[in-house]
Amino acid sequence: MGLFDFLKDWKPKIKPEWKKQGFVDEDEFLEENFSPKAIKLIKEADEEKRTGSYIYQYFANPSLKTPLEHLVAHDAVVKGKTMPEMIGEPTGYLEDGKPFTVHGFWSQTTQFALDG
Numbered sequence: 001m002g003l004f005d006f007l008k009d010w011k012p013k014i015k016p017e018w019k020k021q022g023f024v025d026e027d028e029f030l031e032e033n034f035s036p037k038a039i040k041l042i043k044e045a046d047e048e049k050r051t052g053s054y055i056y057q058y059f060a061n062p063s064l065k066t067p068l069e070h071l072v073a074h075d076a077v078v079k080g081k082t083m084p085e086m087i088g089e090p091t092g093y094l095e096d097g098k099p100f101t102v103h104g105f106w107s108q109t110t111q112f113a114l115d116g
Contacts, residue, residue: 041112048110055079055111058087060104070104077114078106 013032018024030039048054060066060074070087078084084106090099 037112041110044111052081053079054081055109055114056084056106057109057114058084058104058106061102066103070101073104077109083108 012029014024015032018029030042034042056078058073058076058078060070062071062074067088073087086099086101086106088101088103091101091103093099
């Protein structure tokens, strides 16, 4: 069974008045068919797609050799259209030439994930 197989049998609630008017108000449809958490997730994903702005969170490698600037930046959150600059000097390069550091990295996330 696939992750989204349950959606094959899902039948959204359609009010009779929606059929009469020939359209559905998006907010009203969401409220009728989804939980508040799901609505928040849908709206945040729509905003990211519409604006092209994403959320990035920094994760530092918690070791004794990790420079302080990485530890201070741990859990920092930045919103932008491109991934933020790498913190500190690169410790190596990927096959495509992009630099990386073993001390920490930026990861794309969502507001929904940050809120827990």
